Amino acid sequence: MQFHLFDASTHTADLAAQALGVTPGQIAKTLVFLADGKPLLVVTCGDRRVDTKKLVKVFGVKKLKFADAQTVFSLTGFPPGGVSPIGSLQPLPVYVDQSLYQYDIVYAAAGTANSALPISPNRLLQITEGCLIDVC
Template sequence: MPLERVKSFLKSFPDLKIILFDQSTHTSELAAEALGVKPAQIAKTLVFLADGQPLLVVTCGDKKINTKKLTKLLGVKKVRFADGETVAESTGFPPGGVSPIGLLKEIPLYLDQSLWDFEIVYAAAGTANSALPVSPDRLCEITKAKVIDVCC
């Protein structure tokens, strides 16, 4: 179960707690409404294929990824969004609930610098009705992600 994987990962980090909602939070707007914050404060986790290999980029909920910038930064020929089936296969999470932690397998993870506009951001915790409040520094620390600048 996706939520259980996230909870299991968080056992090593007792300072971090998941919030569960009665309603869906599968978009940045819905999550922001449920939490009473701006959509920008939602840390959306997007799955891309870079030359066919999956990777994750976490950015603010109101930002768009500049795929040309991402392609250049990664030094690959082509970057595109992954389809729903690839998202689930690569991460073990459904689209709309992809968490940057508790992944099924290790895949490259990048945090966009826009996350540091906030003290706390809210990442999905494996379901379309969960959130993990976390500082960008802490998220970077626990995921061992690389910080990049790829938003337009």
């Protein structure tokens, strides 16, 4: 597997898929949420939406919201659209949605809005020490 760096922006799943020649589902988007104020990462297919009601149940929290751009950057060191599930400034819990397992290889942002890292869902779960969930 080889890290990919593009001249064009890949900050959305559709743009990344177009640059890589894959479907948007193969793009592993990493979202930053605040669950009762505590940050966490959710990695899912680029063509899926997180069901926040399911996510609230999984975490047993009362309040869940997307982190704003400034919070994303301060927690991860990555800009929105380039958030990598690996290598955040602060150690953050990672939750990998089972939807990624329909693909042998997915492409995660690698810290910029024009980079991608090909990885298998199993390897992603392993190196992030993540937890497998079903929230899409």
